[in-house]
Amino acid sequence: MNIYSLQNIQSNPNQIHTNEQQTVGESQQAFANNLKEAINNINSAQKASDQKTEALAKGEIDDLHDVMVTAQKSSIMLQTGVQVQKKVVDAYNEVMRMQV
Numbered sequence: 001m002n003i004y005s006l007q008n009i010q011s012n013p014n015q016i017h018t019n020e021q022q023t024v025g026e027s028q029q030a031f032a033n034n035l036k037e038a039i040n041n042i043n044s045a046q047k048a049s050d051q052k053t054e055a056l057a058k059g060e061i062d063d064l065h066d067v068m069v070t071a072q073k074s075s076i077m078l079q080t081g082v083q084v085q086k087k088v089v090d091a092y093n094e095v096m097r098m099q100v
Contacts, residue, residue: 042074042081049074 022030052067061067 038081038084042077045070045074045077 049067049071052061052070055061056064056067
């Protein structure tokens, strides 16, 4: 999940509850799609940062501010992704410890 998705959910909290009639398979597919989208967004940010850094090193661009902003955005997105991954693993482990 990227920062834009989080902003959309915050601006419309009822959006979360509109899909109560989904089947388990649909929910799993939606979760997988959101996860893939988030990973792709992080990957795109990393690529953009790398391209701008390389262009700056080659002298093709001279806007250091833009390069630094892109690099910082990429770094924050990656750190957020890692933290979300840790929380998902913790939640999975907690569910697996539950007695049925």
